[in-house]
Amino acid sequence: MKYQLEIKQLVDYPRCRIYRSFIRNLMEDRNIRTNGGSYLFYYIVLCSYANYRMSRRRLEGMSYTLQAGEWICPITELQEAFRFRFHHQVISVLQFLEEQHYVSYSILGKNRLVKFSILDWKTENTILGYSYPCQKDSGFYFFPITKVHELISIGKCSEMDILLDLWIHAVYNDVQVQGSDLGPVVYFRNHTGSPVTNYTELAERWGRSRATVCRILKKLDSLDLLTLIPFTGSHGSIIYLNNYLSTMFSISDVLIDKEEVALALSLPIQVPDDPDSVSEPDITEQISISDESDSVPKPVIRYVVGKVADLLQTQGLPCCQCRKARYQLSRLSDSRGGLNSIYSLEIICPYGNMAYRFELSMTPREDPPTLFTEIPAVALKGGSAHA
Template identity: 45%
Template sequence: MKEYQLEITQSVDYPRCRIYRDFVHTLISDRTLRAGPNSHLFHYTVLCTYANFRTSYLRMDGITYTIRPGEWLCRVSDLMTWFRVRFQHQALAILSSLQQLRLITFSKLERGPLIRYRILAWRTHNTVLDYNCPCQKESGFFFMPISITSKFAGSYRFSELDIILDMWLSTIYKDQGVIGSDLGPVVYYRNGTGNPIISFSELAQRWGRSKSSVGRLLKKLSKLGYISLVSFPGRCGSVIYLNHYLSVMFQVDDVLIGKEDVAMQFNIKIKLPDDPLPADDFPLHTKLYVSKELLCVPKQHISIIVHETAKPLANQGFQCFKCAKAHIKLSPLSVDCQGTNHLSGDLPDQIQMDLVVHCGAGGTAVHFSLSISPAGTIHFERSGMNVCAK
């Protein structure tokens, strides 16, 4: 019997995103998140949540109505609850705004305060089933196009619920073209760079808010458990990971995002002191050996670098960096291995080294290629791994 391995991904090239109805109901009932009168993205998503995906019949006030795919019939009071407004004219004004944006059409029925609406692009992005059957409104999912976010971006002031949905629609998971997506579901706004690092000023322009408002909002969402915010020093920007994304989208356990692991993906910047202490004052569980050919970088600095990088590597599962019997050896790469001899010259642009962790029980445990630039940026690449016998 053939064995198959299932790989879960959310690709950047896929033009649609699944939206689960129970997730939208969670947002509707979460009163800690605010919605505004112009929360177009949130309001449109709510209407899509209740839209039929096949033809069904609905009986209200003694009359049976035929509801076709992409349509739904509801009372104005239901819209007031979904949209979080107090008056009927506010709910009708929201529907009129979405109709002007050519996203829906709606009509008010003469018999009773009933509203019948239709999602215009429903058949384009969702499969329409031919047979008649009641449609569940509390479970299942529907597809929303990613392009809907660009339609709303920068056009109005996003509410907190709009921002949650905007990040949800822009999340990528395990796409080789997006840095850091292998660690967890990362928010990437498809700017063609493959780098999800984004600044508060860019988010402020996208969401129609000020930079200070964006900073306060992201901290609030982080405290509420919706996101994991990883901020980089200076003007580098921040990376946003969504919590509970995997459990909602794929029904698998969510992953814990560590800041050290994220820093390893986007290169590590370490500030070295002007007067470094001796190497012995930076204790490692392992013993460090540095080749004499690497005198262009002080051994004290290398000790600090290895000490700082050993922590995220240990968090990624390389427990050899915590073993007291292990030995770390640093030596320069040959010209054939690195392509260009970066060790030549007075001020090299980049130093490439070979980092090998030897197990005390014998054998090579882990093999890395280490690159160090004068700006303090460090990049690790695992070039091989042999499991040592203990």
């Protein structure tokens, strides 16, 4: 018997799963800077070392019993993990986290060893009741979302803090969040259901200037850690994470298409200013446009219909995968005089199955001459099937 598996991540879950191997890879990536004052990166590193069950470790001729949420190691090991030059910098971080009631620690072995404990470990993670060595480069642990908000509000976020904040707030395939069906999108749980954000909000969140936020996000994009989709005007930006699905769910990652995201969220779609230079979609021969006298050029309409078909295919509409399906477009109103162009889009099955009908609206936008003509707010409504 065959089963079809569908994965959904819930926004309301108060914890995020953090894989230890992911943190180890970040610790080794020297392209991402850690100089900041929010302590998020340091605390997550300490959590990645913590035991998830009781074990024993022998150091410098002494055997130490470690409970769940505890670990002991040379100070030099944390010094390397935190990317510090001196021991006192490690002690300063531990002291601050202890004052904030995140950890407790003690210095042992002639000031060469440090033993620390994550104070709320038993609250957020399941404790295994047997003794066995704990691997530090495999498995995962749960990290509370509230801790992220507390730590990033302490001080200026580093590039690593920003990446971790984005990663922990990623959502995939959740019906409550727009665009999450297209890929793992960053959503800061503001109860709007929209992942659209802007540099002003992010600058306030991370204690950075708008210019610095822009530079950091573009840098992370260039490192192939995320896909930044900026939109013109006041629409803001959307952030998708790369390699998220393979890390979190061990499934293939998806490619993010800007136009598909725009259609899903009713945001601008950019097409070349010259209609003749618009690329033809693969389904051009399947598209029928009933009205020849339309103010929107036919190549642009076919381009938009192609993007709509791609979007509906990602949402599981079977007809959009068929090379014999017909896309019948009928104009309901024109955009002359500043009105929207509203169309009836009908997807017809050649085998007599139920057809799907949508309402597609496109709004022209008058901007100063640029290299691109924008068609913002391409909205798609309906989806009712009829015989």
